[in-house]
Amino acid sequence: MDINNRGSQQSNNVSRVNGVNGVDYSPKPHLGSEGKNSNMKDRFFRASQAVLFVAVSIVLIGLLVFLIYGNKSDSQSKYINTNDLQAVFLNTGQVYFGNIKDINSSYFNLVNIFYLQSNTSSSTSSTSNSASNVTLVKLGCELHAPLDQMIINTREVTFWENLSPNGQVSKAVAAFWKQNPNGQKCSDQTTAGTSGSNTPQNATNKTSSSTPAVKP
Secondary structure, three states: OOHHHHHHHHHHHHHHHHOHHHOOOOOOOOOOHHHHHHHHHHHHHHHHHHHHHHHHHHHHHHHHHHHHHHOHHHHHHHHOOOOOOEEEEEOOOOEEEEEEEEEOOOEEEEEEEEEEEEEEEEEEOOOEEEEEEEEEEEOOOOOOOOOOEEEEEHHHEEEEEEOOOOOHHHHHHHHHHHHOOOOOOOOOOOOOOOOOOOOOHHHOOOOHHHOOEEOO
16 A cells, blocks of 8 residues: 555545635634733723824814914903003993903903993974083992903903094093092092982082093
């Protein structure tokens, strides 16, 4: 008997058993505890990388949004002329004059505050005539006695601007402080034509010149 033929037949039988229809039925090596731990470590590492990638992406997106939107109001501070007055216009139509001390994404910090008050008197004859004047009022002597500081929500501000020292408002404010070098005294101060609950009763018609009128 040919030994070489017998060996080839045995190898063919093994190949038929282990490779029927192209499928390998040979026994696979059993993964021990070390292999399982290695697979778990790989999965944990990949999951950690994914979480880290998402976290970094969120931080970068948040930083980008802050740089684009959150810092807009802060960048306005460089336009404040600290030696001049500013006018802050609200979306309600009200305007306040004073010195802006700080602007950020949340609020305006305004001090040395004045505002305009319109006073209208009418006389009736054969024709009806009315005269209107505007008075610049110093904040502080109202019924609720506010302090000379106003924190204005940025969302309420339509726009603001620096005022020329040669303008009527700036001149009126300068005249007010010249007449009141020691600060405002509500017992002596009044505004032209002002009456009612917004001004103390003993302030009516005493020193109307302390708050100069501003001609429209």
